[in-house]
Amino acid sequence: MKFNVFLSVIAVLIAGLIGYGFYAINSGEGFVWLITFGSGICMALSLIGILAVSTKGRAGGINIQALSSIFFVVFLISNLVFTFTKIKLAPYIIINGILLLIYAVSTYEIIKSRQ
Numbered sequence: 001m002k003f004n005v006f007l008s009v010i011a012v013l014i015a016g017l018i019g020y021g022f023y024a025i026n027s028g029e030g031f032v033w034l035i036t037f038g039s040g041i042c043m044a045l046s047l048i049g050i051l052a053v054s055t056k057g058r059a060g061g062i063n064i065q066a067l068s069s070i071f072f073v074v075f076l077i078s079n080l081v082f083t084f085t086k087i088k089l090a091p092y093i094i095i096n097g098i099l100l101l102i103y104a105v106s107t108y109e110i111i112k113s114r115q
Contacts (some may be wrong), residue, residue: 001111007052015044022079031089038096039079045100046072049107063110071103 019040026032049068055061078099082092 001056002054003048004052004054008048011047011051012044015040015047018043018076022083025083029086031092034089034092035079035083038092039075042075042079042096042100043072046075046103055111064107067103067106067110071099074099 019036022039023032023036026035029035046068049064050072053061053064053068055064075096078096081087082095
């Protein structure tokens, strides 16, 4: 597995802009910084998987890109739901944390199966 550094930086910058968008939407809320950083981290990890990760086998790279694309959409929907429904802090942390861990384990298993 290899990381393309330039594309990783681009993915992090895009995620930062998405995080800023969530900050702008939630500017009056009490946990605006959590949504900003939470969405930024989730988006950055999934965008790095989409853009910057390559594996030895073509199938492994496609599987990681597909999984990352699915989780990018799931993270985006999750953060939009939490933004517009004004749900409390604990469910946000728990749901996004579980989604992030499922994404990490699934990506690890794809990488492990291809080696």
